[in-house]
Amino acid sequence: MDAAHLVARHGGALDRRRLHELGATDHDLRRALRAGSLNRPRRGWYSTWDERDPRFRAMRVGGRLTGISAVAALGGWVLGRHALHVAVPVNAARLRSQWRRDIRRSDARDDAVVVRWVAPAHDRGSTTGIVDLPEAIELVCRTEIAEQAIAVLDWVRRTGRLDRIELAELREKLGPLRWLIDASVENCDSLPESLARTRLRAAGVQVSSQVGFTDGLARGTGGPRARAARARHPRRSPQFRSRAGRKARDTP
Known part of the structure; x- marks a missing residue:
């Protein structure tokens, strides 16, 4: 059996037990590892993602991408570079460096990882390597600067990543930060446009997006x-x- 094809078909990452349930044998897994078509981010897990993929590195740490890292992995509008934000279970242990699974995170130097102890439990069977988008965006709104949060909300609304119900639920969760959603628009076409609008408004300039010409x-x-x-x-x-x-x- 082609174990790599099996893993790719199920999202890119499966644990050993799930692979056995799907019919893969240990011999299939060893053969795929030797061929380089599968990698192991952590003990018992197999993935088709490249070792430099942020999802793979988040798994190696012990969780999934969240916050601004999740948005960047999904192609969202992100300003500059950021540390790797990883959501891990509240009872997580044996966290590792994002670069080497044989190095404990406590021993890793300058690992550029921000751990968020928010996940209720470890993934079982399979994982996407990324938390649900509403969860990631809520974290962005709470932890990133306003213009970055508004840019992410512009991207979400422009691409339709969240529907009206999900936006309403997010607005309710944000509480005093709900003004960030009010400051975003549906017809913004790019990160530079979003940043320009936000900065001009902060300077007291009235701005309308995508105004048509007569x-x-x-x-x-x-x-x-x-x-x-x-x-x-x-x-x-x-x-x-x-x-x-x-x-x-x-x-x-």
Whole structure:
């Protein structure tokens, strides 16, 4: 049996007991390990993920990705680099370095791991390597700076990762931090746009996202306000710039 194909078909990580239940033998597992098609993040677990994959490293520590690390692994809008945030069971023991499973986390130096003791229990059978998205986003809102949290919420709403019911539940859980959801929008297209909107609003500038152009503005004539502004300041008008250009060319 192709053990690696079996693991990949079930999400990328299975424990030994579950693999036996699905028909894989120890010989199949050893053969896959020798071939490099399977890796072992922890004792008794087998994965098709690369050892550099953050999900694999979180499993090696002893849990799953959470918070900003989970969002980054899912392709969310993340500003800069972050430590590896790992959710582990409240009674977890034998935590390891994210880089080597033979080194205890307590002995690892500069491991760049933030452990969140929040998971109710260890995964059994299989794991996605990532906590549920609402849980990850709630942690982002509670631990990251406001502009990063708003950017993640913009991404979630833009991509439809959470439906209205899930957003309402998240809003209820956030309590005083629910204003972060109010500050997010559904029509933001990128991280730079999200950051610009948040920073401009913080500076007191009124901002609207993805405003459509009128036909007149698209042709360069602008609306009533733009025409009135040109009437008050003729030097700013295209006609003035055109006349000034001709005058400069005609001057010997």
